[in-house]
Amino acid sequence: LLLLLLLLLLVQGYHMPGEPCSRTQPLMINNVAHSNLAGIVLRAEPGGSSCSQLSNFTSYASWDFGLITMKGITSDLVLQHVTVAGAHHAHDFWCSFGQVVVLYE
Numbered sequence: 001l002l003l004l005l006l007l008l009l010l011v012q013g014y015h016m017p018g019e020p021c022s023r024t025q026p027l028m029i030n031n032v033a034h035s036n037l038a039g040i041v042l043r044a045e046p047g048g049s050s051c052s053q054l055s056n057f058t059s060y061a062s063w064d065f066g067l068i069t070m071k072g073i074t075s076d077l078v079l080q081h082v083t084v085a086g087a088h089h090a091h092d093f094w095c096s097f098g099q100v101v102v103l104y105e
Contacts, residue, residue, distance in 0.1 A: 011037040013059060018042055018052025021078055026055045033059045039066040039084065042073065055080040062087045 013033020019026055033039035039059025042052075052075045059066035066084030069077075 012041050013038065013062070014040040016040070016042065018054055018073065018075075018077060021051035021053045021076070023053070026053070028054070029056050031057055033057075033066075034061045036061075037063045038068050039087075040068075042067065042069045042077075051076040051078060053078040053080065054082055057081070058083040058085075060084070060086045064089050 013036045014031065016028075019028065039062045040054070040057060042054060052073060054067075054077075060083075062084075064087065066087045067079075067082065
């Protein structure tokens with residue numbers, strides 16, 4: 001298990017907190033993660049924001065997950081313009097204690 005966690009930390013595309021939903025201009029724009037163990041490991045936004053968002057992100061050819069949350073997201077989670085394709089085992093897995101909103105356009 002320790003080896004698996006170490007590998008997850010070493011071969012992931014991104015490991016970051018979600019951005020606050022109040023931010024109108026996302027910091028992360030048009031980023032792509034590919035050919036990794038996990039495209040993005042999303043963690044709770046520091047400071048206890050009531051809403052975290054991920055927008056304009058693409059993940060493909062990941063071995064395990066395109067998008068995964070670790071230790072649970074305690075806030076609401078909003079996903080906008082997020083594409084996950086070609087994950088070998090599962091496209092996305094999130095553990096959220098708030099509401100999850102996926103916006104389709």
